[in-house]
Each structure stands twice: as C-alpha cells, then as structure tokens.
Amino acid sequence: MGKKLISMTVNGQTHEVAVEPRQLLIHTLREELGLTGSHIGCETSHCGACTVDFNGESVKSCTLLAVQADGADILTVEGLANDGVLHPVQEGFTEKHGLQCGFCTPGMMIRAYRLLQENPNPSEEEIRTGISGNLCRCTGYQNIVRAVQYAAEKLSAE
Ligand code: FES
Ligand code: FES
Structure with missing residues (x-):
C-alpha cells in the first residue's frame, strides 16, 4: 500500500511527512523527524516511555498510527524547554533527582506536564x-513524585 502524506505540528513546527499506513506515531517521531527523546519500551501500551502530549492529552505514541496524527498538535520532551530555559517539570526532575537510568524520563516528564x-x-x-x-524500573517513584511536587510549586508561583 502506498504512503500517505500527513501534516502535524510538533513542538510548534508543522511537518509534512509521508507515512506508511501501518506506521506507528512513535516511529514517525523518532525516525522521520529525528525526535528520539520519546523512547520505545514495550510497544504494547504498557510502559509509557513513548508518551507524548497529543491535542492536549497524554497519549502513548506506540498506540497510535501515524495517519491518526494527521492535523494533530503534538508536544514531545524536546519541546518542553523554552529558549534553553528548562521547564519547571524538567527542573524538578533535575533538582529532586527524579531519574536514574533516564529511560522512562521523557515520557514521565511529558505526562507530568x-x-x-x-x-x-x-x-x-x-x-x-x-x-x-x-x-519506572529504577527509582521507586519517590523522587519522581518529589519532582512533580517541585514543578507544581514552581508553576503556581509563576
Ligand atoms: S513503548 Fe511502552 S507504552 Fe509505548
Ligand atoms: S526506568 Fe530508569 S529512571 Fe525510570
């Protein structure tokens, strides 16, 4: 089957991409757009490593076909910082050491956002x-919770 041209906005930039009908959104983000911050853990909707913000909702991007993202507005971990300034969620993970290996971190931060x-x-x-x-296989979640609490406080103070 031939490729289909889709258009989606990712981190504020519009992209037109030709995708195969069977292609998952996570593969399009990583392989076509080079946005490798969103990780692939399970590809079966369990781990959340692939989480992106999709039209204002947290979505596991291994559960969507790329064609379903036609017209969508997507935020990935690469879009959280603003002009080199970390987002409070990113700052929280840094300050509270909300990670160890970091594999879950991009999805976790986008979900926290x-x-x-x-x-x-x-x-x-x-x-x-x-x-x-x-x-998360590493942290026991305690510091992730602290990181989100830090971000909540920082955001409400802003
Ligand atoms: S890769 Fe695990 S939920 Fe998508
Ligand atoms: S899986 Fe290693 S930090 Fe979460």
Whole structure:
C-alpha cells in the first residue's frame, strides 16, 4: 500500500511527512523527524516511555498510527524547554533527582506536564495515580513524585 502524506505540528513546527499506513506515531517521531527523546519500551501500551502530549492529552505514541496524527498538535520532551530555559517539570526532575537510568524520563516528564495542566495542585496520591501509566524500573517513584511536587510549586508561583 502506498504512503500517505500527513501534516502535524510538533513542538510548534508543522511537518509534512509521508507515512506508511501501518506506521506507528512513535516511529514517525523518532525516525522521520529525528525526535528520539520519546523512547520505545514495550510497544504494547504498557510502559509509557513513548508518551507524548497529543491535542492536549497524554497519549502513548506506540498506540497510535501515524495517519491518526494527521492535523494533530503534538508536544514531545524536546519541546518542553523554552529558549534553553528548562521547564519547571524538567527542573524538578533535575533538582529532586527524579531519574536514574533516564529511560522512562521523557515520557514521565511529558505526562507530568499534562497532569499539572489538568490539576495544578495535586496531592501525592493524585500524582501517583496520574503517573501510574508510566513505569519506572529504577527509582521507586519517590523522587519522581518529589519532582512533580517541585514543578507544581514552581508553576503556581509563576
Ligand atoms: S513503548 Fe509505548 S507504552 Fe511502552
Ligand atoms: S529512571 Fe530508569 S526506568 Fe525510570
């Protein structure tokens, strides 16, 4: 089957890409656009390493076909910082050491970004529930929760 031309906005830039009908969004982001910050862990919708912000929602980009992203507005971890200034979520992960190997971190930060848009002042339990679709094999989550709390405080002070 032939490729289909789609247009999507990623981190504020519009891209036209020819994709195969069977191609997953995560592969398009990584291989066609070179945005390798979003990781591939399981490709079966379990780990959350591939999470991106998709039309204002957290979406596991291994669960979507690229053709479903035609016209979409997407934010990946590469788009979080602004002119070299870390986003409060990124700052939180740095300050609170919310990572070890870092494999889950891009998806975790993008999820945390949306969680704080939806609930700017979450309780610890709400943070834990909010990131429950993103698995981390290293940290035990404690410092990830602290990182999100740091970001919540910083964002509400801004
Ligand atoms: S790679 Fe998408 S959820 Fe694991
Ligand atoms: S820091 Fe290693 S998987 Fe989360």
